[in-house]
Amino acid sequence: MNLISQRMVKALAALSASVLIAACGAHSTNPSTETFTVYEDAPKMSLLDLGAPGKSLGDVYHFSAPLHSERGGPVTGEVIGSKTLVKVAADGNANLERRATLLFFTFAEGKDQIIAFGAADYSPSTPEFDAGKSVVRPVLGGTGKYIGARGQVTSTRNTDGSYTQVFALLK
Numbered sequence: 001m002n003l004i005s006q007r008m009v010k011a012l013a014a015l016s017a018s019v020l021i022a023a024c025g026a027h028s029t030n031p032s033t034e035t036f037t038v039y040e041d042a043p044k045m046s047l048l049d050l051g052a053p054g055k056s057l058g059d060v061y062h063f064s065a066p067l068h069s070e071r072g073g074p075v076t077g078e079v080i081g082s083k084t085l086v087k088v089a090a091d092g093n094a095n096l097e098r099r100a101t102l103l104f105f106t107f108a109e110g111k112d113q114i115i116a117f118g119a120a121d122y123s124p125s126t127p128e129f130d131a132g133k134s135v136v137r138p139v140l141g142g143t144g145k146y147i148g149a150r151g152q153v154t155s156t157r158n159t160d161g162s163y164t165q166v167f168a169l170l171k
Contacts, residue, residue, distance in 0.1 A: 033171065045128075048062060062082050065078070101116075137153055
């Protein structure tokens, strides 16, 4: 085999390997997802009024609630979090304020965690959004079984004050 043919074979082999690596790599355009649901009891809420008395930027609701893998089933984890007022209701839309919500979903005695964070609009008169409404927040990461988690969680408030949390995690 002459020198030109050897270089052509090596170049084709390198190109084929590059295509294979790109097709199988982490930047796949068709990532698969793992979807699962947990059921949250109605959370216990506590308001921390920061800044000026009454509604003001920085006011925080802290909350926690047990989690279940099936409705009414045994407790499998806990959600703890906070909702911080980041945009007060304005004259243009006096019925909505924006809160940034940080959620820590913990399982296996805290060894497995999923962290989610996002902002959503709320009524200024209640600590939670309306029943039947859903809010989607990005998943920022996780630990243990969920190390490197990314994706989203859809929180739906039920009429009894509980929540249905549906996770869609990219693999």
